[in-house]
Amino acid sequence: MGFCSRLEPIEMPRPLPPTTVTQLTPDGRGAVATLSVSGPESLELVGQFFVAASGKSSRQQGMNAISFGRWSQPNGITEDVVVVRRSDDDIEISCHGGLAAASAIIGSLESLGAKRIDSTPWIAARTYGPLEADAWIALSRAKTERVAGILLDQLRGALRRAIGKVLSLVQAGDLDTAHSHLDQLIRHGSVGLHLTTPWRVAIVGEPNVGKSSLVNRLVGFDRSIVFDRPGTTRDVLTASTAFDGWPVDLLDTAGLRDSEDDIEQEGVRRAQKARGSADLAILVLDAQLGPAQLASEHARNIPNAIIVANKQDLASGNDWPEHVVRTSAMTGEGIASLIVAIMDRLVPEPPRADDPVPWTKPQLTVLRLAFSAVEDVDLVRCQRCLQDLVASARDVSSLPSELT
Numbered sequence: 001m002g003f004c005s006r007l008e009p010i011e012m013p014r015p016l017p018p019t020t021v022t023q024l025t026p027d028g029r030g031a032v033a034t035l036s037v038s039g040p041e042s043l044e045l046v047g048q049f050f051v052a053a054s055g056k057s058s059r060q061q062g063m064n065a066i067s068f069g070r071w072s073q074p075n076g077i078t079e080d081v082v083v084v085r086r087s088d089d090d091i092e093i094s095c096h097g098g099l100a101a102a103s104a105i106i107g108s109l110e111s112l113g114a115k116r117i118d119s120t121p122w123i124a125a126r127t128y129g130p131l132e133a134d135a136w137i138a139l140s141r142a143k144t145e146r147v148a149g150i151l152l153d154q155l156r157g158a159l160r161r162a163i164g165k166v167l168s169l170v171q172a173g174d175l176d177t178a179h180s181h182l183d184q185l186i187r188h189g190s191v192g193l194h195l196t197t198p199w200r201v202a203i204v205g206e207p208n209v210g211k212s213s214l215v216n217r218l219v220g221f222d223r224s225i226v227f228d229r230p231g232t233t234r235d236v237l238t239a240s241t242a243f244d245g246w247p248v249d250l251l252d253t254a255g256l257r258d259s260e261d262d263i264e265q266e267g268v269r270r271a272q273k274a275r276g277s278a279d280l281a282i283l284v285l286d287a288q289l290g291p292a293q294l295a296s297e298h299a300r301n302i303p304n305a306i307i308v309a310n311k312q313d314l315a316s317g318n319d320w321p322e323h324v325v326r327t328s329a330m331t332g333e334g335i336a337s338l339i340v341a342i343m344d345r346l347v348p349e350p351p352r353a354d355d356p357v358p359w360t361k362p363q364l365t366v367l368r369l370a371f372s373a374v375e376d377v378d379l380v381r382c383q384r385c386l387q388d389l390v391a392s393a394r395d396v397s398s399l400p401s402e403l404t
């Protein structure tokens with residue numbers, strides 16, 4: 001019975017890695033949710049549910065061609081989807097935003113054995129290093145095109161190259177230039193942090209001067225409460241908007257007036273707190289009451305505020321100093337100048353295309369440490385900080401071609 005020993009070793013088929021499904025867009029935001037199905041069997045699996053409007057099968061679909069159709073589940077429920085075949089092993093599915101459609105699609109793929117994975121490892125496997133992976137995640141949440149453009153530059157390596165440049169300057173002993181490059185990076189960082197967290201601008205002033213009306217004008221639609229009686233805004237209302245592509249939250253606060261009324265006092269307290277946490281305050285005055293208000297306690301208490309004289313349509317001939325922005329929330333006069341004044345304060349030095357911009361607190365902390373190390377002429381410490389920041393980059397050849 002020696003036949004067992006005579007068996008040739010047979011070539012076992014290697015088990016295929018499982019097909020994975022990953023949601024690339026954040027939960028619950030945006031009109032569209034995007035999923036990625038990866039793995040050698042992804043085409044098979046998607047083909048079980050996807051019915052293209054064109055009638056073509058998934059295999060017939062050209063690479064990177066966009067295919068509309070329906071995702072048809074065994075329970076009879078269908079979803080509108082757009083399917084793009086990115087490679088033999090990578091299929092992108094876009095469906096309605098929110099949770100329901102994406103969950104249904106993920107569920108149907110899971111029922112055939114696909115494994116759901118978090119987007120972090122998915123992104124890590126497709127980006128050059130941790131800096132770029134962070135940029136990708138931030139990019140998926142970008143609220144404006146301008147923000148997306150800056151993050152895309154970082155995804156393409158702007159920050160990594162800038163840090164590499166500083167490292168080579170340090171190695172060459174050119175500390176002055178390294179110092180000024182780091183200084184510039186840190187200054188861009190103060191803008192970068194707000195790519196993912198909007199600037200906060202508090203609108204403050206006496207009741208009835210037109211704060212809520214100004215917020216509505218600035219945002220472009222009616223959002224905060226405007227009421228013809230002093231003291232209406234008790235809560236601090238936040239209106240999210242963007243000026244020139246920069247994300248800004250406007251905080252509409254209660255009046256600054258001292259009040260006997262408990263509820264109104266609470267509003268005033270909240271207003272003060274909002275002002276304290278804001279990046280910039282706008283003090284609104286009633287133009288009808290004239291420039292004498294500039295000497296008021298409020299005006300003196302908020303020394304860095306942009307001062308606005310509102311209700312210009314009702315006031316004429318008042319001599320306001322140059323730095324006061326004149327507006328009418330009623331007619332829209334001066335609103336454009338107010339936006340310019342706000343952005344001059346918040347982003348005095350906007351980064352240009354391809355500029356390196358750090359955008360997270362840890363990045364900025366490390367850059368500051370490197371900066372102080374250069375000042376201390378501690379080159380070893382400086383290099384260690386910067387190398388940590390760009391550490392564990394994969395081989396350049398793994399960079400997706402569209403990013404190089």
Ligand SMILES: Nc1nc2c(ncn2[C@@H]2O[C@H](COP(=O)(O)OP(=O)(O)O)[C@@H](O)[C@H]2O)c(=O)[nH]1
Nearest residue numbers: 207208209210211212213226227311328329330
């Ligand atoms: N004519 C005129 N009325 C304004 C202007 N801005 C606000 N108002 C009116 O002033 C009143 C108080 O405005 P509101 O925005 O509620 O003031 P707030 O208490 O500072 O928030 C409302 O009747 C507004 O319609 C303006 O620029 N011109």
Ligand SMILES: [Mg+2]
Nearest residue numbers: 211212225233
């Ligand atoms: Mg108000």
